[in-house]
Amino acid sequence: MQSEQLGRRNLIVRAGLALGGLVTLGSLQACAEDDGSSDTRQPTPQPTVADFPYDQHIAAGYQLDPAVVQEAAYHAYYVGGCCHGSFSAMIAHLAATVGAPFDLLPPSFGKFGAGGIDGYGSICGSLLGAELVINMIVSDAAARKNMIWELMRWYENYAFPVYTPVAVDALESTSAGFAGMTAVAPGSHLCHASVSKWCSTNAVTAGSGDKKARCARLTADVAGKAVTLLNAYLAASPRAYGTIAVADPNAACDGCHTAANTVATPPFGPSVASDMTCVSCHDPATHP
Amino acid sequence: MQSEQLGRRNLIVRAGLALGGLVTLGSLQACAEDDGSSDTRQPTPQPTVADFPYDQHIAAGYQLDPAVVQEAAYHAYYVGGCCHGSFSAMIAHLAATVGAPFDLLPPSFGKFGAGGIDGYGSICGSLLGAELVINMIVSDAAARKNMIWELMRWYENYAFPVYTPVAVDALESTSAGFAGMTAVAPGSHLCHASVSKWCSTNAVTAGSGDKKARCARLTADVAGKAVTLLNAYLAASPRAYGTIAVADPNAACDGCHTAANTVATPPFGPSVASDMTCVSCHDPATHP
Numbered sequence: 001m002q003s004e005q006l007g008r009r010n011l012i013v014r015a016g017l018a019l020g021g022l023v024t025l026g027s028l029q030a031c032a033e034d035d036g037s038s039d040t041r042q043p044t045p046q047p048t049v050a051d052f053p054y055d056q057h058i059a060a061g062y063q064l065d066p067a068v069v070q071e072a073a074y075h076a077y078y079v080g081g082c083c084h085g086s087f088s089a090m091i092a093h094l095a096a097t098v099g100a101p102f103d104l105l106p107p108s109f110g111k112f113g114a115g116g117i118d119g120y121g122s123i124c125g126s127l128l129g130a131e132l133v134i135n136m137i138v139s140d141a142a143a144r145k146n147m148i149w150e151l152m153r154w155y156e157n158y159a160f161p162v163y164t165p166v167a168v169d170a171l172e173s174t175s176a177g178f179a180g181m182t183a184v185a186p187g188s189h190l191c192h193a194s195v196s197k198w199c200s201t202n203a204v205t206a207g208s209g210d211k212k213a214r215c216a217r218l219t220a221d222v223a224g225k226a227v228t229l230l231n232a233y234l235a236a237s238p239r240a241y242g243t244i245a246v247a248d249p250n251a252a253c254d255g256c257h258t259a260a261n262t263v264a265t266p267p268f269g270p271s272v273a274s275d276m277t278c279v280s281c282h283d284p285a286t287h288p
Numbered sequence: 289m290q291s292e293q294l295g296r297r298n299l300i301v302r303a304g305l306a307l308g309g310l311v312t313l314g315s316l317q318a319c320a321e322d323d324g325s326s327d328t329r330q331p332t333p334q335p336t337v338a339d340f341p342y343d344q345h346i347a348a349g350y351q352l353d354p355a356v357v358q359e360a361a362y363h364a365y366y367v368g369g370c371c372h373g374s375f376s377a378m379i380a381h382l383a384a385t386v387g388a389p390f391d392l393l394p395p396s397f398g399k400f401g402a403g404g405i406d407g408y409g410s411i412c413g414s415l416l417g418a419e420l421v422i423n424m425i426v427s428d429a430a431a432r433k434n435m436i437w438e439l440m441r442w443y444e445n446y447a448f449p450v451y452t453p454v455a456v457d458a459l460e461s462t463s464a465g466f467a468g469m470t471a472v473a474p475g476s477h478l479c480h481a482s483v484s485k486w487c488s489t490n491a492v493t494a495g496s497g498d499k500k501a502r503c504a505r506l507t508a509d510v511a512g513k514a515v516t517l518l519n520a521y522l523a524a525s526p527r528a529y530g531t532i533a534v535a536d537p538n539a540a541c542d543g544c545h546t547a548a549n550t551v552a553t554p555p556f557g558p559s560v561a562s563d564m565t566c567v568s569c570h571d572p573a574t575h576p
Contacts, residue, residue: 049337052394106340112423118433120440121562122411122477135400145406152408189410192562199559206561207547259495271487273494274409274480281569 047101053139055239058098062234066227069093071166073126073223077216078171082191083113083125085219086226090133102136116191124191126219127155130226138233143241147229149275152189153246154225156277159183160198161217163224169216173209181210187280194218249277252284335389341427343527346386350522354515357381359454361414361511365504366459370479371401371413373507374514378421390424404479412479414507415443418514426521431529435517437563440477441534442513444565447471448486449505451512457504461497469498475568482506537565540572 047057072089080088087110095103110132112118113125131148138144160183181202186194195206195215204210233241248254257272278284335345360377368376375398383391398420400406401413419436426432448471469490474482483494483503492498521529536542545560566572 049392050394052397104337106338109340109423111429112419112432112436115561116564117411117419117440118436119561119563120437120477121560121564122440123405131400131405135397141399144400148400148406149408152405152410189408190564192560192564196558196560196562204559205546205548206559258493260493270484271492271494272409272480272484273403273407274484275407276404276409276478276480 049101049104051101052136054101054136055139055234057101058137058234060237062098063231064090064093064097064227064234066224066231069227070163070220070224074163074165074216074220075169077219078169078212080108080111081114081125082215082219083110083117083129084108085129085216086110086126086223087113087129087132089223090130090226094133121192122190124155124186124189124194124218124222126215126222127151127189130222134226134230137230138241140240143233143239146244147233147241150244150246151222151226151229152275153244153249153277155189155194155222156187156249156280157185157246158221158225159185160194160221161214163217163220165217165220172213172216174213175204175208175210178210178213181214187277189276193280248275249279250275253278253282334387337389337392339389341424342389343425343427343522345389346425346522348525350386351519352378352381352385352515352522354512354519357515358451358508358512362451362453362504362508363457365507366457366500368396368399369402369413370503370507371398371417372396373417373504374398374414374511375401375417375420377511378418378514382421409480410478412443412474412477412482412506412510414503414510415439415477418510422514422518425518426529428528431521431527434532435521435529438532438534439510439514439517440563441532441537441565443477443482443510444475444537444568445473445534446509446513447473448482448509449502451505451508453505453508460501460504462501463492463496463498466498466501469502475565477564481568536563537567538563541566541570 047054051057069089072092073085076088077085079085088107091102091105091107095105095107110125110129113123113128115125116122117125117128130151134144134147134151138147162183181204184198184201186197188194188197195211198214199206199208199211202210229241233239253272257270257278259271259273272278335342339345357377360380361373364376365373367373376395379390379393379395383393383395398413398417401411401416403413404410405413405416418439422432422435422439426435450471469492472486472489474485476482483499486502487494487496487499490498517529521527541560545558545566547559547561549559560566
């Protein structure tokens with residue numbers, strides 16, 4: 001009986017192997033283990049990509065390693081841009097340390113986000129890449145919103161870049177003055193504003209190697225911050241993220257521009273629903 | 289021999305079914321078909337989520353149905369917001385008509401994008417949801433960029449909303465004047481600007497049922513436009529998307545604010561790399 005069962009198990013495993021690796025380890029185990037043998041353990045189903053969000057697949061006590069993610073994000077910038085930098089670094093680390101479903105995802109999914117989404121100048125790609133991963137992990141909608149808002153506000157106020165790579169990337173090409181250039185808080189989470197402000201301050205162009213070196217380090221900074229926020233969420237019991245540490249920058253604006261009143265209700269201005277810092281683009285003295 | 293093979297096939301299929309549905313149809317077929325029977329056809333491997341991008345899994349001649357996607361996007365807005373509206377409608381349609389890997393994805397992935405990413409006021413969620421799907425399908429980076437730029441520019445200039453739902457959603461609640469309200473071109477792809485301009489024009493609040501009805505219809509408009517662009521790409525042979533039909537709105541600005549010059553090189557201004565319409569936020573007369 002035992003040998004017959006072993007024969008059946010081998011048949012089934014060979015059937016899986018014949019697929020040239022397309023069958024995952026999980027489904028191979030699925031076919032092979034339920035053979036009625038004396039091993040009565042239930043097979044452990046592997047999480048699938050559809051088993052979303054993914055914190056249900058992350059063990060209690062798990063923490064990401066920010067140093068690993070930051071160095072990987074810095075180098076990945078030179079492979080596929082800022083969004084690819086943060087996204088691929090976080091996903092690769094989760095795949096290596098958690099496994100499924102992170103190891104079932106396409107690591108290059110984030111390349112489209114470079115330069116504010118394919119160069120359009122919208123949301124900084126390093127933020128978008130990190131937020132795609134936050135969205136995968138944080139199952140509680142309120143915690144996810146708080147974490148994303150904190151990451152965005154932190155970005156607006158943080159003087160980038162700070163990260164120093166362990167090894168300078170082979171594709172990096174900076175001017176002699178790069179090391180002495182001024183770190184600048186973008187004031188906005190938008191790529192074009194963030195890049196233009198830093199370039200203007202340091203009298204370099206948006207197409208320069210210095211700008212790329214700045215954005216590669218910024219990508220590591222953002223990925224590291226996202227890891228810190230995720231680790232705080234994962235360490236809480238029960239998991240939660242309830243506090244936004246950066247003060248609301250729009251308290252004075254929100255007093256008139258509420259989501260509940262209109263310009264037709266004096267002294268209120270046009271109704272606005274936003275948490276982007278207003279005064280980066282709108283002069284508070286002259287309106288708008 | 290045939291009955292023995294059928295017995296083995298059944299054993300293997302039962303082994304898969306014992307997993308409670310976690311094994312996909314693809315992996316069940318993988319186990320069941322390679323049993324040495326007289327059917328010598330090779331099993332057809334099912335695409336996985338990692339087999340990215342996905343146009344390699346879409347048959348020649350395939351076209352999405354814009355009417356199906358638009359109505360689904362409109363209703364899904366009331367379930368999970370604008371990004372969920374466009375994302376889930378497009379993914380569900382692709383899952384139903386193409387199959388794997390679209391039917392292996394989490395349909396609720398886009399909920400985080402509502403209101404410019406969890407209410408932050410950044411990129412309109414209906415755009416982000418559509419662009420996540422464009423990124424999944426369009427394998428050529430230049431075609432993907434052209435398509436995303438065209439979608440963004442079209443959004444800035446299109447007077448929303450236009451779509452009329454086949455059936456008004458049960459959760460919709462509008463004022464008596466909604467049908468007569470003015471459609472407005474946002475001028476920006478950012479949620480807060482798009483919403484505020486429409487609300488101000490129509491003297492309604494950003495928290496109103498009228499605003500929600502506008503955004504639900506806008507979500508259908510954006511999803512329908514994305515489908516039109518994807519269908520053009522899929523119909524080309526070889527697949528391509530080479531033309532952006534909307535003129536560059538920043539030609540006058542780009543003359544000075546190039547990505548290759550700085551303010552230190554008169555008469556040039558600060559170096560800017562962006563395709564967002566400049567004059568929506570920056571007064572061309574006063575700078576900035």
